[in-house]
Amino acid sequence: MKRKPNIAVVGATGVVGSTFLKVLEERDFPYENLYLMASARSAGKTINFRCKDYVVEELNEHSFDKPIDIALFSAGGSTSAKYAPIAAEHGVIVVDNSSQWRMDENVPLVVPEVNPDDIAWNNGIIANPNCSTIQAMVALKPLQDKYGIKRVVYSTYQAVSGSGMKGINDLKNGLAGNNEELQAYAHPIAGNCLPHIDVFMDNGYTKEEMKMINETHKILGDDDIKVTATTVRVPVFDSHSESINIELEKPFEIEDVMELFRNAPGVVLQDDVENNVYPLALDAAGTDEVYIGRIRRDFSVENGLNIWVVADNIRKGAATNAIQIAEKLLETMPD
Numbered sequence: 001m002k003r004k005p006n007i008a009v010v011g012a013t014g015v016v017g018s019t020f021l022k023v024l025e026e027r028d029f030p031y032e033n034l035y036l037m038a039s040a041r042s043a044g045k046t047i048n049f050r051c052k053d054y055v056v057e058e059l060n061e062h063s064f065d066k067p068i069d070i071a072l073f074s075a076g077g078s079t080s081a082k083y084a085p086i087a088a089e090h091g092v093i094v095v096d097n098s099s100q101w102r103m104d105e106n107v108p109l110v111v112p113e114v115n116p117d118d119i120a121w122n123n124g125i126i127a128n129p130n131c132s133t134i135q136a137m138v139a140l141k142p143l144q145d146k147y148g149i150k151r152v153v154y155s156t157y158q159a160v161s162g163s164g165m166k167g168i169n170d171l172k173n174g175l176a177g178n179n180e181e182l183q184a185y186a187h188p189i190a191g192n193c194l195p196h197i198d199v200f201m202d203n204g205y206t207k208e209e210m211k212m213i214n215e216t217h218k219i220l221g222d223d224d225i226k227v228t229a230t231t232v233r234v235p236v237f238d239s240h241s242e243s244i245n246i247e248l249e250k251p252f253e254i255e256d257v258m259e260l261f262r263n264a265p266g267v268v269l270q271d272d273v274e275n276n277v278y279p280l281a282l283d284a285a286g287t288d289e290v291y292i293g294r295i296r297r298d299f300s301v302e303n304g305l306n307i308w309v310v311a312d313n314i315r316k317g318a319a320t321n322a323i324q325i326a327e328k329l330l331e332t333m334p335d
């Protein structure tokens with residue numbers, strides 16, 4: 001029998017970090033020792049996990065001196081920039097949820113349903129893609145394989161949990177009518193839609209939009225696919241919704257696309273408009289699947305297709321995807 005790995009969760013007190021713990025438990029992920037790490041602010045705090053109290057450690061240069069096999073990081077880009085290489089130098093394999101390493105050519109960017117083989121060429125860091133990208137990849141991969149993809153237009157409707165506790169607080173305070181100072185956003189989010197996720201870049205796009213574009217090319221392994229994106233924060237607590245408009249290379253029949261999604265890994269087809277059945281953020285929240293519906297032809301271009309894609313951004317868009325990567329790593333761990 002294989003040895004059980006020692007696991008570290010970095011950012012264990014955060015929204016994604018605490019979901020790492022939930023998902024590890026739900027999937028009965030095997031481990032020998034578990035270390036929970038966060039900033040100095042949380043050091044000494046106790047987290048009860050599987051009936052055991054764990055004391056949160058402050059992340060520092062010596063955190064990886066002890067034997068750790070896999071570290072799940074979700075503590076922001078600058079923390080990953082500094083500490084993921086230190087962990088990797090100590091022989092730890094880091095699965096990093098920040099954007100820090102995603103486009104590094106020495107770091108695989110992985111959605112297990114899409115490009116699991118890329119895990120093999122890691123050099124100690126594996127990047128978890130952006131939450132909006134992950135669910136889009138699960139939907140686009142079967143289309144790419146069967147028909148080829150020429151162009152993609154993303155329009156997203158993203159939940160506040162993607163901004164961590166600060167985003168959740170801004171929506172809660174806004175809904176309660178509290179006049180609290182905004183923590184995450186430039187404008188009130190309650191009753192609003194903000195076409196502004198992450199910072200604006202020189203080209204007029206937000207960083208979130210550029211992440212979707214660049215990560216799509218890397219994960220699908222094709223820089224020739226034309227991609228554009230508009231990403232919008234909406235007053236929803238959990239689950240990102242996406243309208244994806246696709247120009248395929250080859251002609252298709254709608255019924256064949258439905259059948260493709262019916263059998264695609266990680267996908268649940270929800271498309272019965274006569275009975276008002278289509279993917280909804282409230283239904284996706286708390287689950288690990290990617291829901292696809294509103295499948296219809298885009299009559300304005302040749303081989304055009306519109307789909308509506310919804311997934312829990314903290315689970316499939318972050319924690320679950322990272323733990324699926326860790327499960328694949330377990331398969332390759334020496335005895």
Ligand code: A2P
Binds near residue numbers: 059075
């Ligand atoms: P802490 O709670 O001690 O601040 P979220 O974005 O969901 O609020 O969570 C961010 C997570 O990243 C938290 O667990 C937070 O810990 C952790 N974190 C932030 N900065 C650092 C840091 N410099 N070192 C280690 N962990 C950090």
